Amino acid sequence: MQDYFSESYYYLENYGLPYLKGLGFGHGGEHYFWDNKKRKDHLIVLQYTLAGTGYFEMEGQRTIQRKNSFFLAEIPSDCCYYGEKDWRFLYFEFSKEALQWFFPINQTHLDSSSRFQELLLTIHDQLKGQTDVDFFENSQLAYSLIVALKKELLTVRVEKYPLAKEIKDYLEQQYQKEIGLMDIEEHLELSRYKAIRLFEKAYTVSPMAYLKKYRIKRALPFLLDNQRTIHEIAKLVGMSNGNYFAKVFKAEMGMSPSDYQKSRHNFK
Structure with missing residues (x-):
């Protein structure tokens, strides 16, 4: 987890199916700040904190991101995220076709299951270093992540109430x-x-x-x-x-x- 990288994927045709537009490891710091109102691309970001401290802001409220927390952010939208130098995270970028499965989109969760983290790391390991992934393989992985994320969000909600x-x-x-x-x-x-x-x-x-x-x-x-x-x-x-x-x-x-x-x- 010490190698920081990013992969991005582009396809001539997506057949109306959701897919992963990108993924990677990253870290915070002085120059790491995303203001999503100003971004032009259309996607959903899932950002999972592995270590350190990050911040996610929406509707004037700031939520601290620490180990095992994650957030979903629609791009473009009225939210932003940034973090300290020690912030280490894993991120996935979904195509806009995944929007229908997540409402509200901009949301944050402070504690996730080990099962969910293991899946994120497994998908990362499967795609890392592959720059030419078959579209349908990509879409299958995106669907598996969407289903796991929906289950995780439901579990979080039920545990909260x-x-x-x-x-x-x-x-x-x-x-x-x-x-x-x-x-x-x-x-x-x-x-x-x-x-x-x-x-x-x-x-x-x-x-x-x-x-x-x-x-x-x-x-x-x-x-x-x-x-x-x-x-x-x-x-x-x-x-x-x-x-x-x-x-x-x-x-x-x-x-x-x-x-x-x-x-x-x-x-x-």
């Missing part, structure tokens, strides 16, 4: 009953407004929206065995009747329960 995980566990344990926000209030001694706010911060959906999705998931095996009526299945997953179940199912799956059964049985 442990009560949200308790709400999720409660919903999954009680999904066969007709439960609502009042039940969450009583079980966790938490106001419904705080419950909704915490859950949305951790899982990006409301508790009741998550419960609907979970009930549909648990209903799928019953639909496939074709041994029960829609009304019976609705009752098994905590819904009041077959009509309501069918309405929720179509909103979630884009087809009616009967159409889903037909589509799946056609493949048998």
Whole structure:
């Protein structure tokens, strides 16, 4: 990790797929300062701190970057980053096609898992010194990193809001009953407004929206065995009747329960 380098990749065609435009090791210092408002290229930077002290600023707030922390930055955008001479980091540059998977883009996280760091180092080792990487190999690596990053961000969010995980566990344990926000209030001694706010911060959906999705998931095996009526299945997953179940199912799956059964049985 003592060799500082950068690799960049350019392709005549990207087929609408995300790929890595560059990666490298770097360090801070007197002349290291990126003001992303002034940059002309369009990409996303993932910068992971290996040692020392760096800084990431957005919306007037500065976050200190130390070992195992990382940030995501959209370029161009209203943020900047810089660091001390001892700041050592690994960075990856995604093409703009990766934007759809990250919202908000500009964000920072103070502690990451060893698994995530190992993946970053593995991809770095795989690409270091290769200036002519096949596009589809590059895109596959970009996808693997995007998936790992999404998982890491979700893990960070859930760990930040442990009560949200308790709400999720409660919903999954009680999904066969007709439960609502009042039940969450009583079980966790938490106001419904705080419950909704915490859950949305951790899982990006409301508790009741998550419960609907979970009930549909648990209903799928019953639909496939074709041994029960829609009304019976609705009752098994905590819904009041077959009509309501069918309405929720179509909103979630884009087809009616009967159409889903037909589509799946056609493949048998």
